[in-house]
Amino acid sequence: MHITPTPRPNFSYSHFSRQMRKLILSLLEASFNRCTDLRVLHGHTIVLGIIRDSFVASRLVEFCFKSGRGDPHYARVVFHSLDLPDVYTWNAMIIGHAERDSPNSGVSYYFQMLARRVPPDNYTFALVVKACMMGSCEDNELGRKIHGQILKQGMEDLVVVRNSLMNMYCKMGQFEDARLLFNKSLILDLVSWNSMISAYGKQGDVESARELFDKMPQRSLVSWSAMIDGYVKSGSFVEALRLFSEMQALGVKPDVVTLVTVLKACANLGALDQGRWVHLYINRIKIGWERNVVLGTALVDMYAKCGCIDVAFELFDGIHVKDAILWNAMIGGLAMHGHGREALEIFSRMRRHGMMLNETTFLTVISACAHSGMVAEGVEIFESMKREYGIEPKIEHYGCLADLLGRAGLVHEAEEVLCNMPMKPLVSQWGALMAACKTHNNVEVGERVGKRLILIEPLDGGRYVLLSNIYAAAGRWEDARETRRAMEERGAKKETGCSVIELDGTIHEFIVGDTTHPQSREIYEMLSELKRELKTVGAE
Structure with a gap:
């Protein structure tokens, strides 16, 4: 029996109006969300005769890389079936490979694009710099080569390109080059400022980060979070909490990322009152720490390190899905306060639940044994690392x-x-x-x-x-x-000796010989009085 093939529609997609184009793209996206086979979606575009349209082709390539149904191989099949892929489709291949498959392949597609004499646009350069940063951050020469091509094309002053270059140099550890680009820029957006502040914070240079933070013409929540995170990473926990208080006074509402960072500062300082305030705030705005393992872990860690073991246990048991980081936090908190037996019990529960034990797990549980004088148990756990779990100490x-x-x-x-x-x-x-x-x-x-x-x-x-x-x-x-x-x-x-205490929610820091505290005169008078009393009872 002869079957007459369905004729291809006799129209060019490019003749459609912009509204019709958006409609068809929306239908394609809806189709993508419903179907599980990219080939079905590809077939729709061929039957409709719209695969030849550059926008549809680039969108289909993007679908091939989308999370959940990502298929880089099929993206290449679609791409190489096109006669003349335009800059948008090349861009989709570059960033798709960078984020989902192989960053170096993304850079390779950029060079193939140049060989095919397809002129890159400003987004191409931003994307290839990102691919270079993700895949070849140790290859400084490649990054500089891309930068040189950007200079030749006169696109370095575009904000999106410059921000990508700054991030690349920061990732490479070349902060002077990143700062030079920042200082040379005629136009800076929030991303520019936040990128540099975050980069300085991650490398522990909080002075440079704070210098930029104070100069910002305007700040976003990301700006505050990056600066607070920088303080926490450098161990400046008091400054982190002071900045968080300033942020609250200005009416900036924290998100989960900020709250997790603040809880880390509270945990390291033993600032229980501040930590409790954060917990109350989380409950008030109903974030749902029980289902957010990152936030739940931060709360457990804070209460455990502040000595509130019962509260930490209650929160720990209330978190629905536990990961290794949460188990380690509970063991670490118990270790700090000498609860070795309880820490070993959590370690046993962790193994019974089939959790993947990692290097941190063994470090925390051996530490728990050290703080509780359980020598035999600690030595046995150390020896079991390699013997039973294949983890090299x-x-x-x-x-x-x-x-x-x-x-x-x-x-x-x-x-x-x-x-x-x-x-x-x-x-x-x-x-x-x-x-x-x-x-x-x-x-x-x-x-x-x-x-x-x-x-x-x-x-x-x-x-x-x-x-x-x-x-x-x-x-x-x-x-x-x-x-x-x-x-x-x-x-x-x-x-110089230093100590920190929390009183009525306020952190007080004391350094030997320091007189900067507003109540230093009263404090030293009290110390002198205590000294005199000790002498009278012969205790000095």
């Missing part, structure tokens, strides 16, 4: 094992761990062992470790002071005096 795990042994008074064994580990120990790990020697009055290992630390950090006065104290506790007064004398001769300085 890293420098942090060896340091935690040494800390576990040192806290228990097994300083010789701890020293052996640090000397025999497959990587060079950190200075802080030697310092922890030296503190353990002071606690357990082990002069032999303490002297050996102390001299090693003084060789590594000859200007750190804290090392001399601790070694001197170890000598003094053992009655070796001449060695103690000689150590103090060496400290003075070398000009070594002990790090």
Whole structure:
């Protein structure tokens, strides 16, 4: 039986009005959302004769890369079936490969586009820079080559292109080049400012980030969040909370990202009142922390680190879907406060639930054992990392094992761990062992470790002071005096002591000898009074 083929519609899609074009594109998108086979959608465009239209072709290529049904291979099939793909379709291939398949392939399509003599537009350059940044951030020459082509085309001053270049240089760690582009720009938008502030914050340069933040002609929520996040990443938790208070005073409403960052600051400071306020705010605006594992984890971490273990447990059990980060946060909070047995119970529950154990899991649970004096359990868990789970211990795990042994008074064994580990120990790990020697009055290992630390950090006065104290506790007064004398001769300085407390929701920071606190006179008078009272009872 002969079947007459359905004739292709005798029209050119380009003749349609703009409204009709939008309608057909909307129908295509609706069709895409309904069907599970890109080939069906492709077939519709061929039957209708509209695949030849550049806008339809580029839209179909975009559909091929969309999440959930992404099919980069079929995107290439569609693309290479086109006679003359235009700049929009090339752009779709560049960004599609960059985001879903292979960033380097995205860059490759850009060079193919040039070889086919298709003129790039401003979005092409922005997209290829993004692809270059995502796939070849270590290949600085490639990024500079693309930048050179942008200069030749006279497109560097376009905001979208310049922002992409700044992000690329920041990703490469070339902040001076990024800042030069920023300073040269005649037109800056919020993305430009936010990108530089975020980049400085991530590398710990909060001074430069704050300088730009204070100069911004206007700020968005992203600006505030980037600056607060920068403070948290650099350990400036007090400044992070101060800026959050300023943000609230100006009526800027925080989002989930901001709240998670603020909760991290509260957790690290032990600022329970501020953390509780954030929790109440979350409940008031009904974000639903029970179903948001990132926000729920931040709350659990904050309460656990602030010592509210019962509240942390209640929240932990209330979160519907738990990931490894949440389990680790609960174990870490228990570890901080010496609840070793409870931490091991959570660790056991984690394994029973079939959760994937990672490096952080082992680090937190060994730390819990260290803070609770459970040496045998901690050593067994350390040894099980590689034996049962195929996880190679890293420098942090060896340091935690040494800390576990040192806290228990097994300083010789701890020293052996640090000397025999497959990587060079950190200075802080030697310092922890030296503190353990002071606690357990082990002069032999303490002297050996102390001299090693003084060789590594000859200007750190804290090392001399601790070694001197170890000598003094053992009655070796001449060695103690000689150590103090060496400290003075070398000009070594002990790090200034600092403490932080929260009172009625306000964070107060105190530094030795500092008189900047508004109530410093009253504080010092009270300290003097306490000193006098201690003398009268013979307690000083």
